Amino acid sequence: MSKGSILIVEDEPLIADDLAATLESQGYHISAVLDEGIDVFKHLENHSPNLALLDVKIAGEMDGIQIAEKLEIPFIYLTSFYDQKTLDRAKKTSPSGYIVKPFSEGDLIANVEMAFARTIKPDIQQRKPEKLFLRNGQEIVSMMSSDIVYVEAFDNYANVYTEKGKFIISHTLKSIEKTLIPLGFHRIHRSYLINFDHIDSISENYVFLKGLKVQIGKSYRKDLMDRLTMI
Structure with missing residues (x-):
């Protein structure tokens, strides 16, 4: 690693x-x-x-x-x-x-x-999962960082995917990255930030997480593979 x-x-x-x-x-x-x-x-x-x-x-x-x-x-x-x-x-x-x-x-x-x-x-040296708060319409929803499977950039917003559903928040992926990287997340594409703990498998061009399929950017693949502990 x-x-x-x-x-x-x-x-x-x-x-x-x-x-x-x-x-x-x-x-x-x-x-x-x-x-x-x-x-x-x-x-x-x-x-x-x-x-x-x-x-x-x-x-x-x-x-x-x-x-x-x-x-x-x-x-x-x-x-x-x-x-x-x-x-x-x-x-x-x-x-x-x-x-x-x-x-x-x-x-x-x-x-x-x-x-x-x-x-x-x-x-x-990642921190333990933390409780985060997301604004969902007029409601503020709490969830643990470990509940997030991946985050997708969407213009000046971001889609936050969990096992229970999707939330749209008014933050860019770059600003979210500062909070999530120390909590075990990893950038694998200019548009995707994934929870490393939720990886099920990796193919040539995709990561599979909790039944979801996320593309790996070519320029990010080496960073991802370097992070894996292979046996």
């Missing part, structure tokens, strides 16, 4: 390759290796890494700090710059770490592990 998924934003190919190889050797999944801000946000439309490693000075319209200001996931800075102006800008974004180049493998792993310990709930 993967320790977690990490996005690398680094425009020096040798450093980027070394980062990816080191992290993969330690059991982390690399969501992508990118070198421009515009590509970062395109990637995040369809993927949900747990952590980002951001080079402060990269090509393109945004530097690493400007990217961090728009991120909704924890991040660690990688940089050759530690002047006071850069440090002051970086501190305002509340990073999970600040690694100065050149750095050792030990520095990298220590910062990543500390970031996961402080701010990230990896798959093996």
Whole structure:
């Protein structure tokens, strides 16, 4: 099982390759290796890494700090710059770490592990099911998170499927994801978030949960398979 998924934003190919190889050797999944801000946000439309490693000075319209200001996931800075102006800008974004180049493998792993310990709930550290409240018309309905089989994006709304029926709520899938991922849910498609505990079987292109069939997006399949404990 993967320790977690990490996005690398680094425009020096040798450093980027070394980062990816080191992290993969330690059991982390690399969501992508990118070198421009515009590509970062395109990637995040369809993927949900747990952590980002951001080079402060990269090509393109945004530097690493400007990217961090728009991120909704924890991040660690990688940089050759530690002047006071850069440090002051970086501190305002509340990073999970600040690694100065050149750095050792030990520095990298220590910062990543500390970031996961402080701010990230990896798959093996999921919280217990929680009681959630959904607005259903004029009524507010309570249910345990474990009762939800999967959630489907529907424009600016979401369909919440349970064994007892479907609820439509006025939240986007992305906003719901922040609540459900730590409770054992997993994104398998740009439009679907599933309860991992309800998986009955997996075929080439679909996951079957409690008699329901949900499509797996091609770009999400590796993340899903990495999470499985195979025997």
